[in-house]
Amino acid sequence: MRRTVVTGVGVMAPGGTGREQFWARIVDGKPAIRRIQAFDPSPYRSQIAAECDFDPAAHGLTAREVRRMDRFVQLAVAAADEALADSGLDLAAADTDTDRIGVTLGSAVGATIRLEDEYVVASNHGADWHVDRRHVLPFMYQSLVPSSAAAELAARYRVHGPAAVVSTGCTSGIDSLGHALTVIEEGSADVMIAGASDAPISPITVTCFDAIRATTNRNDEPEQASRPFDADRAGFVLGEGSAVLLLEEYEHARARGAEIYCEITGYAARANGFHMTGLRPDGFELSEAILHAMDGSRLVPEDLGYISAHGSGTRQNDRHETAAYKRVLGETAYRVPISSIKSVVGHSLGAIGSIEMAACALVIQRGTVPPTANLTTRDPECDLDYTPLEARDADVRHALSVGSGFGGFQSAMVFSGLGEAA
Structure with missing residues (x-):
C-alpha cells in the first residue's frame, strides 16, 4: 500500500x-x-x-x-x-x-x-x-x-x-x-x-x-x-x-527530504439516506464513517488523542455527533479531547473540512489542542470533553476529524504522526 x-x-x-x-x-x-x-x-x-x-x-x-x-x-x-x-x-x-x-x-x-x-x-x-x-x-x-x-x-x-x-x-x-x-x-x-x-x-x-x-x-x-x-x-x-x-x-x-506533518491513515464516507437536512438522533450514519476510518487506521478508541468535531452549533447536529462518538468509542469517548474550531472561524460550508484537517495537522505537529470558544453552559446531552474556552497541551499521535452535510453526507478522516516505524 x-x-x-x-x-x-x-x-x-x-x-x-x-x-x-x-x-x-x-x-x-x-x-x-x-x-x-x-x-x-x-x-x-x-x-x-x-x-x-x-x-x-x-x-x-x-x-x-x-x-x-x-x-x-x-x-x-x-x-x-x-x-x-x-x-x-x-x-x-x-x-x-x-x-x-x-x-x-x-x-x-x-x-x-x-x-x-x-x-x-x-x-x-x-x-x-x-x-x-x-x-x-x-x-x-x-x-x-x-x-x-x-x-x-x-x-x-x-x-x-x-x-x-x-x-x-x-x-x-x-x-x-x-x-x-x-x-x-x-x-x-x-x-x-x-x-x-x-x-x-x-x-x-x-x-x-x-x-x-x-x-x-x-x-x-x-x-x-x-x-x-x-x-x-x-x-x-x-x-x-x-x-x-x-x-x-x-x-x-x-x-526529496521533505518535512512531513503527518500521514493520512484512514478515511471513510457514508450517506444516511434519511433526510435532506435531518439527522437520526442515534448518530448511526456518522458513527459508521468514524468506525471505518478508524478500522483503516488500525486504531482502537484509546489511540485517539484528539477529535476535531463538526460542531456546527445546531442542536440537532451537536447531539447527533455526541451520540456517534459514544456509539463508536464507548467509555473512551469521555476521555478524548474534542473541540470545534467553527466557534472561532465559523462554518465555511464545503471549505471547513479541509480547514479542520489543516488544524489537525498542526495539532499533531505542535502538541496543542485548540479550544471550543463560547462553551460556557454545556448542553446536558453533550457531556463529553469538548475542551471549553482554553487550549491545552497534548501529545497527539492520532487525530480524527468528522464532517456532516446536507443531503445526508457523513465523512471521517484520521491523521497520524509518523513515529519511529516510518
Missing part, C-alpha cells in the same frame, strides 16, 4: 490570512465573527458571519486574475500558493515530474458571489425575465462550472495529473482529501494539491439559511454567537475560507 503524507499546509481563514495567523487565532479561541461587511445585512434574520480580510493583490493575484476568478477561487489560489511554498516542492526543477502531480478541490456552492452579482446586473435586479448576456462578464462559464477551480490551480502550476472538484456539501473538504488519497494510493499520482474553498457570504446564501432558521440570530453579540455544544446556542455562523494541503506519496516525500 502506497502511503500518503502531508508536506505542506496553506490556510486562508477569518481572523487573519495564512497558516500561522489561523493557528494563533484558533489556539487563542478568539472568534473572528462580526456583522457582515460584504453587503448590507439589515433585511436578514442572521446578520453576522466570519469573513476573511483578504486582499488578493497582497497574495500575488493580478487584476486580470481577480476579474476572471470568483472569490472562492482566489482564496483557493492563495492557500495553494502557501501550501506549495511550505512543502518546499520546486515545480520548476528538472527532476519534478508534473505529469505525476494532480489537483483536487472541494466546494459546496462554488462561485456563489459571482453568479449572484452577475444575475442581479443582467436581470435588472430581477425585473427582467429574459436577460441580455451582453451585460455580464465574459467569464460566466468559469463561474457556472465548479471544475474551473481545479482547472485554475492546474494551469497556474502547470501540472498535468488527475484534476477534479468534489462537491458533497459540508463534507466536501474531507472528501476532497479522501479523493486525493485514493489517487495517490492507486498510483495515478505522486503528489496532489488538495483541499477546499468556499465564499458563500452573499444575500442568496443568507436568505436560504434564514428560511430554515439554521443560522444564528444573535446579531448583537457576534463574537459570542457561535456556540457549539452549548445549551444557549441558536444556530451556526456562516463563514468563508480555504485550506489546501500538499499530499505526497511517502517515499516520494522522503526521497
Whole structure:
C-alpha cells in the first residue's frame, strides 16, 4: 500500500490570512465573527458571519486574475500558493515530474458571489425575465462550472495529473482529501494539491439559511454567537475560507527530504439516506464513517488523542455527533479531547473540512489542542470533553476529524504522526 503524507499546509481563514495567523487565532479561541461587511445585512434574520480580510493583490493575484476568478477561487489560489511554498516542492526543477502531480478541490456552492452579482446586473435586479448576456462578464462559464477551480490551480502550476472538484456539501473538504488519497494510493499520482474553498457570504446564501432558521440570530453579540455544544446556542455562523494541503506519496516525500506533518491513515464516507437536512438522533450514519476510518487506521478508541468535531452549533447536529462518538468509542469517548474550531472561524460550508484537517495537522505537529470558544453552559446531552474556552497541551499521535452535510453526507478522516516505524 502506497502511503500518503502531508508536506505542506496553506490556510486562508477569518481572523487573519495564512497558516500561522489561523493557528494563533484558533489556539487563542478568539472568534473572528462580526456583522457582515460584504453587503448590507439589515433585511436578514442572521446578520453576522466570519469573513476573511483578504486582499488578493497582497497574495500575488493580478487584476486580470481577480476579474476572471470568483472569490472562492482566489482564496483557493492563495492557500495553494502557501501550501506549495511550505512543502518546499520546486515545480520548476528538472527532476519534478508534473505529469505525476494532480489537483483536487472541494466546494459546496462554488462561485456563489459571482453568479449572484452577475444575475442581479443582467436581470435588472430581477425585473427582467429574459436577460441580455451582453451585460455580464465574459467569464460566466468559469463561474457556472465548479471544475474551473481545479482547472485554475492546474494551469497556474502547470501540472498535468488527475484534476477534479468534489462537491458533497459540508463534507466536501474531507472528501476532497479522501479523493486525493485514493489517487495517490492507486498510483495515478505522486503528489496532489488538495483541499477546499468556499465564499458563500452573499444575500442568496443568507436568505436560504434564514428560511430554515439554521443560522444564528444573535446579531448583537457576534463574537459570542457561535456556540457549539452549548445549551444557549441558536444556530451556526456562516463563514468563508480555504485550506489546501500538499499530499505526497511517502517515499516520494522522503526521497526529496521533505518535512512531513503527518500521514493520512484512514478515511471513510457514508450517506444516511434519511433526510435532506435531518439527522437520526442515534448518530448511526456518522458513527459508521468514524468506525471505518478508524478500522483503516488500525486504531482502537484509546489511540485517539484528539477529535476535531463538526460542531456546527445546531442542536440537532451537536447531539447527533455526541451520540456517534459514544456509539463508536464507548467509555473512551469521555476521555478524548474534542473541540470545534467553527466557534472561532465559523462554518465555511464545503471549505471547513479541509480547514479542520489543516488544524489537525498542526495539532499533531505542535502538541496543542485548540479550544471550543463560547462553551460556557454545556448542553446536558453533550457531556463529553469538548475542551471549553482554553487550549491545552497534548501529545497527539492520532487525530480524527468528522464532517456532516446536507443531503445526508457523513465523512471521517484520521491523521497520524509518523513515529519511529516510518
